[in-house]
Amino acid sequence: MEVTPETRRFLNTPIRIGGKTAEKRLLIAPMAGYTHVAFRELMESFGGYGLLFTEMCSAKAVPNENPGHSLVFRWRSQELPRLVCQIFGADARVMADAARRVEAEGFFGVDINFGCAVAAVCKKGSGAALLKTPDAAAAMVAAVREAVSIPVSVKYRTGWSDDPKPAIEMARRFEDAGADALTFHPRVAPDRRTRPPRWDYIRMVKQAVGIPVFGNGDVFDATDCMRMLETTGCDGISIGRIALAAPWTPAMWTCGMEVDAGLYCFCARRMMDLLQRHFEPITALRRFKKWMLFFAAGFKFGHRLSADIRGARDIDAACAIIDRFFASDPEKNPRPNMNLFR
Numbered sequence: 001m002e003v004t005p006e007t008r009r010f011l012n013t014p015i016r017i018g019g020k021t022a023e024k025r026l027l028i029a030p031m032a033g034y035t036h037v038a039f040r041e042l043m044e045s046f047g048g049y050g051l052l053f054t055e056m057c058s059a060k061a062v063p064n065e066n067p068g069h070s071l072v073f074r075w076r077s078q079e080l081p082r083l084v085c086q087i088f089g090a091d092a093r094v095m096a097d098a099a100r101r102v103e104a105e106g107f108f109g110v111d112i113n114f115g116c117a118v119a120a121v122c123k124k125g126s127g128a129a130l131l132k133t134p135d136a137a138a139a140m141v142a143a144v145r146e147a148v149s150i151p152v153s154v155k156y157r158t159g160w161s162d163d164p165k166p167a168i169e170m171a172r173r174f175e176d177a178g179a180d181a182l183t184f185h186p187r188v189a190p191d192r193r194t195r196p197p198r199w200d201y202i203r204m205v206k207q208a209v210g211i212p213v214f215g216n217g218d219v220f221d222a223t224d225c226m227r228m229l230e231t232t233g234c235d236g237i238s239i240g241r242i243a244l245a246a247p248w249t250p251a252m253w254t255c256g257m258e259v260d261a262g263l264y265c266f267c268a269r270r271m272m273d274l275l276q277r278h279f280e281p282i283t284a285l286r287r288f289k290k291w292m293l294f295f296a297a298g299f300k301f302g303h304r305l306s307a308d309i310r311g312a313r314d315i316d317a318a319c320a321i322i323d324r325f326f327a328s329d330p331e332k333n334p335r336p337n338m339n340l341f342r
């Protein structure tokens with residue numbers, strides 16, 4: 001199923017975020033370990049999105065980070081006009097310093113992570129942990145706002161209990177603190193993605209603020225995309241895992257790109273080429289294996305492909321597995337197999 005012409009038109013309608021414009025209302029969500037410079041260049045081969053996000057970057061590290069060595073704080077200069085750097089941290093001053101570096105490097109904007117619920121991050125008072133202390137979270141947004149003039153966005157979750165009221169209140173406080181846009185993922189913090197997201201909360205958040213709200217969570221196909229837009233009234237959509245599984249998704253939805261049989265093998269081989277261009281061989285292979293878990297979810301026997309790639313000793317072996325798998329025009333899943341990529 002394709003998106004309707006009205007949805008396509010809507011997704012292609014530029015949107016103001018702070019003082020800048022995103023040309024499309026479809027964002028590629030930040031994903032640690034995945035939305036690295038190579039994956040973003042792969043996405044660029046297809047296009048169709050408004051903005052890309054980096055992996056979350058530690059605010060403590062950002063001011064002194066060397067993009068030539070860092071695995072996460074690394075980019076191509078061509079992508080900066082559509083690239084947002086996401087930062088996380090526990091201290092407002094440190095976040096503001098990081099935001100200044102992000103602005104100086106020329107990113108489209110800076111995004112504050114209040115969504116990460118991983119224990120290692122929350123234990124240090126960062127990510128979703130800050131939703132337990134709304135004053136501190138709002139003060140952090142205000143400090144970042146004060147530090148830079150590029151767009152400041154916030155990505156956050158419902159909070160720590162399944163109640164929309166704190167999330168609505170947080171949205172207002174983020175707006176008051178100077179945030180230019182919100183991406184809202186309506187799941188409770190300890191839930192890694194097992195229970196379905198509460199899209200009805202997105203509608204409530206959207207109604208509570210005047211800044212753009214991007215809905216996020218379990219949008220996997222055109223039907224989901226249209227349903228989220230219709231039922232929540234959100235200003236745009238942020239997609240995560242489906243962009244890993246099918247990086248051409250934005251191009252299909254916003255540009256009407258058609259998928260042909262050769263696309264899958266092309267995409268896998270290009271990802272490997274780009275990983276090798278940007279990273280050392282060991283890192284490239286490791287990241288290819290991680291990505292393959294998602295990409296393989298698009299195929300009937302994807303679990304076998306993913307297992308074979310996991311066992312590959314080196315890049316040549318991984319490429320040989322890819323070529324063998326795609327030589328037989330493997331059967332596709334109409335919707336990626338969620339069990340493979342929870």
Ligand SMILES: Cc1cc2nc3c(=O)[nH]c(=O)nc-3n(C[C@H](O)[C@H](O)[C@H](O)COP(=O)(O)O)c2cc1C
Binds near residue numbers: 086
């Ligand atoms: C592997 C993985 C890594 C993620 N890393 C981040 C991150 O660094 N920052 C962030 O704000 N969200 C992160 N998320 C959450 C996603 O941005 C997104 O909110 C979530 O996957 C739901 O969207 P989806 O259903 O379209 O995948 C991550 C999600 C996944 C699956």
